[in-house]
Amino acid sequence: MNALPAAGVSDFQTVGIAVNEPLLNIATTVAGLAPVLAIASVAFLILALVNRIRAYRRLAHIPGPRLAGFSRLWMVRANISGRNHEYLAEVTAKYGSLARIGPNHLLTSDEDLIRRINAPRSLYRRSGWYSTFRFKPRADSLISEVNEEKHDELRRKMAPGYSGKEVPYLENYVDKHIGKWVEVIRQRYVSTGRELKPMDLGRAAQYFTLDVISDLAFNRPFGDLEADADKFDYIKVTADAMGVMMLLTIFPGVHRWIEASYLVDLVAPSAKDKTGLGRVVGVAQQEIAPRYNDLDQKDSQDMLGSFIRHGLTQEEAESNSVLQMSVELHLLPEAPADSTIHSMAGSDTSATVIRALFLYLITSPLVLAKLRSEIDDAIRDGRISSPIRDSEARQLPYLQACIREALRIHPPVTGILEKVVPPEGDTVNGVFIPGGTFIGQCTWAFGRNVDIYGSDVELFRPERWLEAQGEELRRMERNVDLVFSSGRFQCLGKPVALLELNKVFVELLRRFDISVINPYKPLVSDNRGLFLQKDFWVRITEREDRL
Numbered sequence: 001m002n003a004l005p006a007a008g009v010s011d012f013q014t015v016g017i018a019v020n021e022p023l024l025n026i027a028t029t030v031a032g033l034a035p036v037l038a039i040a041s042v043a044f045l046i047l048a049l050v051n052r053i054r055a056y057r058r059l060a061h062i063p064g065p066r067l068a069g070f071s072r073l074w075m076v077r078a079n080i081s082g083r084n085h086e087y088l089a090e091v092t093a094k095y096g097s098l099a100r101i102g103p104n105h106l107l108t109s110d111e112d113l114i115r116r117i118n119a120p121r122s123l124y125r126r127s128g129w130y131s132t133f134r135f136k137p138r139a140d141s142l143i144s145e146v147n148e149e150k151h152d153e154l155r156r157k158m159a160p161g162y163s164g165k166e167v168p169y170l171e172n173y174v175d176k177h178i179g180k181w182v183e184v185i186r187q188r189y190v191s192t193g194r195e196l197k198p199m200d201l202g203r204a205a206q207y208f209t210l211d212v213i214s215d216l217a218f219n220r221p222f223g224d225l226e227a228d229a230d231k232f233d234y235i236k237v238t239a240d241a242m243g244v245m246m247l248l249t250i251f252p253g254v255h256r257w258i259e260a261s262y263l264v265d266l267v268a269p270s271a272k273d274k275t276g277l278g279r280v281v282g283v284a285q286q287e288i289a290p291r292y293n294d295l296d297q298k299d300s301q302d303m304l305g306s307f308i309r310h311g312l313t314q315e316e317a318e319s320n321s322v323l324q325m326s327v328e329l330h331l332l333p334e335a336p337a338d339s340t341i342h343s344m345a346g347s348d349t350s351a352t353v354i355r356a357l358f359l360y361l362i363t364s365p366l367v368l369a370k371l372r373s374e375i376d377d378a379i380r381d382g383r384i385s386s387p388i389r390d391s392e393a394r395q396l397p398y399l400q401a402c403i404r405e406a407l408r409i410h411p412p413v414t415g416i417l418e419k420v421v422p423p424e425g426d427t428v429n430g431v432f433i434p435g436g437t438f439i440g441q442c443t444w445a446f447g448r449n450v451d452i453y454g455s456d457v458e459l460f461r462p463e464r465w466l467e468a469q470g471e472e473l474r475r476m477e478r479n480v481d482l483v484f485s486s487g488r489f490q491c492l493g494k495p496v497a498l499l500e501l502n503k504v505f506v507e508l509l510r511r512f513d514i515s516v517i518n519p520y521k522p523l524v525s526d527n528r529g530l531f532l533q534k535d536f537w538v539r540i541t542e543r544e545d546r547l
């Protein structure tokens with residue numbers, strides 16, 4: 001048997017040196033470079049610091065939270081708090097109508113400035129904040145489009161479809177789904193005596209707005225009201241993703257990187273999916289394609305028909321006209337790019353106002369009694385149909401006052417809708433703002449302007465809209481209208497939203513008594529620029545005094 005040679009110390013050393021020689025060479029080189037690397041790091045840090053200080057000094061003349069001038073952490077904190085709207089409003093209340101909230105970021109509650117920024121020939125442009133609402137990777141939609149000309153062109157093609165002028169049956173769509181909501185309440189949610197059948201008014205309001213909007217978009221409602229369920233997981237997915245999405249608005253560069261890395265494509269569901277969001281997209285595509293192939297359908301008197309007549313291509317239609325889908329559809333490679341904003345713009349927004357006004361009504365007995373008696377008088381006098389027509393609702397002053405008051409005190413879109421100051425800079429109330437600065441708006445503060453509304457701004461008091469006259473009233477109306485933004489960016493869905501609001505309260509309150517189940521915590525509300533609300537549990541009974 002061959003004896004193994006004894007391994008001496010020198011043998012191990014020889015073997016070790018032979019195996020690790022390249023490593024050792026690298027280590028030696030790195031060790032040699034260490035001083036250079038250290039100097040480079042220090043230089044980098046100094047450069048970064050100098051840049052920070054320079055950036056800080058650029059806007060140092062504008063007040064704001066202490067550390068906001070150095071980093072975006074203040075914005076992040078406000079965002080993740082779930083009370084973003086209140087953080088922003090507190091800043092403008094404390095530091096004035098122009099405040100600094102980030103190194104290159106200002107916030108304003110000055111409504112004249114916002115109107116000037118949004119005006120048709122203004123040189124202000126949308127910032128990268130909007131690009132986060134690109135609902136299909138690398139494809140722009142009406143809401144994410146920062147290129148002025150392209151945005152104008154899309155608006156030109158789509159605005160008539162939203163206006164109601166070219167969609168004469170717009171009102172019928174809303175009526176159909178109000179009727180369905182009443183039916184569902186009667187079937188499942190009317191409590192009697194000791195039998196409690198709680199309804200989540202938060203959910204139901206969104207089933208209603210989603211059904212209206214999906215029906216409007218391509219004549220095929222989701223059917224959430226009927227199913228009494230979030231059929232396509234829209235609400236669930238929205239809730240899951242809203243936080244991330246709104247956080248990314250603060251870091252558009254990170255969003256661009258995620259998109260450019262194509263990582264997002266790996267996790268994207270497909271339109272071929274049988275369930276979930278992919279299924280929703282599949283339905284949308286199925287509905288749009290035949291409309292372009294069948295010439296007879298091009299004259300259809302619905303929203304898509306209007307878009308087609310105004311020159312929206314099939315691709316644009318898929319990207320922009322399927323307005324009412326889910327927040328996460330931007331993750332889908334084949335998804336209609338504009339689906340999210342339209343869902344968020346079109347269903348979350350209206351649903352938020354419906355919830356807010358119901359909450360204020362059922363917790364303000366005097367207001368509710370007045371509104372009820374206005375509705376009942378109108379029914380008695382034969383002034384309103386069933387369901388109420390939009391034109392009839394406009395003749396009910398107290399109803400209109402309630403809707404305006406809800407929009408004032410609880411605007412549903414509180415995201416900062418950030419714009420960029422033109423290169424030459426701008427001067428606002430004597431304060432110079434350098435070109436390239438970002439300016440966001442504080443919508444929550446607009447309706448809380450004591451100069452306009454008086455010291456009781458925090459009070460839900462519809463009477464203020466009936467007391468004001470002449471110029472004072474016009475000023476209030478202009479102010480509350482800003483909830484829908486203005487000028488080049490004004491909400492296209494405003495007529496649809498007002499149709500819904502004009503009908504829903506009358507139709508439910510003429511039939512039912514509604515009371516909140518937990519007055520200590522009537523609903524759960526989380527704000528990140530839009531509201532995510534749930535668990536608005538109510539008890540509904542048939543009105544005994546119904547006419």
Ligand code: HEM
Nearest residue numbers: 142143345346349350413417484485489491492493496497
């Ligand atoms: C009370 C309900 C609503 C409010 C308060 C509201 C408010 C807004 C706001 C503030 C914007 C952003 C404008 C900007 O970029 O500066 C917007 C955009 C938009 N909204 Fe609404 N919205 C509501 C309901 C709706 C509905 C029901 C629809 C669809 C049927 C809709 C469709 C749109 C569209 C398409 C845009 C994009 C406009 C553009 O980029 O040019 N909205 N909305």
